[in-house]
Amino acid sequence: MREYAFELALCVHLEATTEWVVARQLGGSVAHPGGRIVDVVGVVPGAGFDRRAAITAETIPPLALESDVGVGAAVRPERAFHCSSQVARRVADRAVELGFFEAEHRGGHRRVRRAVRYPDDWFAELVAVENKPDLGSPGDLESQLRTDASLGLFDRVVLATESYVTRAHLNRIPDAVGVWRFDPDERETEVVREPEPLSPTATGVEPVDSHPLRTDVAFVSPEEKARVRRRVAERAYGKGWRPEPPGCVHGAVTADGRPYCEQFARVVDPGADCGEGCSAFAAADPPAVDRRALRDARTPWVADPEGVARTQSGLDRFS
Structure with a gap:
């Protein structure tokens, strides 16, 4: 299965089997913003979650x-x-x-x-999941996971794959990184190795540049990590993972909110697969789907909170 479809299937599975707030494609670096994009982030609710959910459904x-x-x-x-x-x-x-x-x-x-x-205790943990369905084509996987482990921005880091995991595979990634073998068709997960807790409250080491004979690193303080962790959690809360469906006559949406092509009978990436580059593309309005309602029904996220402001004063009143 292609990585995009694998990733969305995993998001559906995590929503069904955890109490996490799940989001995709979020920044996972501190000293080098944009230097690390994490495939999937799971926000584990903390004691103050309900108070945070009552403020707004969006990212503060x-x-x-x-x-x-x-x-x-x-x-x-x-x-x-x-x-x-x-x-x-x-x-x-x-x-x-x-x-x-x-x-x-x-x-x-x-x-x-x-x-x-603001309830600083609204999330208990942040879990990063790196998706690599085919370990035969790992790309930068090893360096990405080593960055995650040494920086310690997340509480736990997991590699999710569809491949059979060998001892050689495990030896190439940090011991702290957990490994799941995920079957996207059957929605079953085999825990090959449990992740070890990382240390978000300790100083982290983030690689920022690589040279033939050296790697430049930055030491990241616990305070800097706490600031970025809150940013990641807020972005995850407001963003979620469901993409806009394709604007094509063949576009559809699965019952769980994944974009689907009826012409080719598969989940598609609307940004990469759909458009003039597709031989079957015919522009049309995207299929109707209430992504907010799906997310509200399947996760702790609240689509329409009552709000807690004492006075809803729009700034345009004072212009």
Whole structure:
């Protein structure tokens, strides 16, 4: 099975067998943003999960969480964010729209405060899953997993494959990385090796550049990792894994929300498989599917929370 279809089948399986919030294709590096993209991330709910779910179904902007805006006195965004004034105002707008901030107009200036305290304990663990259905074509798998193990951004790291796993395969990846043999057709998982807990609260080592005779690394502090872990968890909560279905007359959606081609009778990647490069492509409206309803019914994620803002004050009132 192709890697894309394998990945989506695994997401369906994880939704059915865990209480995780599952998302795809998220950044997994700190010192080198974009240097590591993780195939699947599982967010394990923590004690404060329900309080987080009550705020918004979307990603709370990281800059809003990292700003000096609190639940007490309202402050001007330009003075509370660690970025340009233009970006600060835009992020504050979004935070108000989501109900995380509330706004007021005083002294000729717009000011914001948090509408609710953010529950830092809303996730208990982050699990990274790297998908490689065919271990005969590993690509950069070994270096990717070594980065995950040495950085320790995630609590656990797992390799998921459809291949038969040999001792030689296991010897080429870090001991801390777990291995699952996953059958995407039968939706069955054999645990070949359990993952070992990593150390998100310890200093991590992240490779940032490779040369013929050396590898440059960055030491990543626990505080930096905590900041990025929260960003990953928030992005996973807001994003999920279900892609837009293909806009083609042959496009369809499986019952669990995967994009499907009726012409070729298989799950497809709409961004890569569909379009003018496909001989059977005929543009049409994408098939109707309520991806939010599917996710709400199958995971702890809440599609339409009541919200917790004391005052839903749109910033456009003060323009």
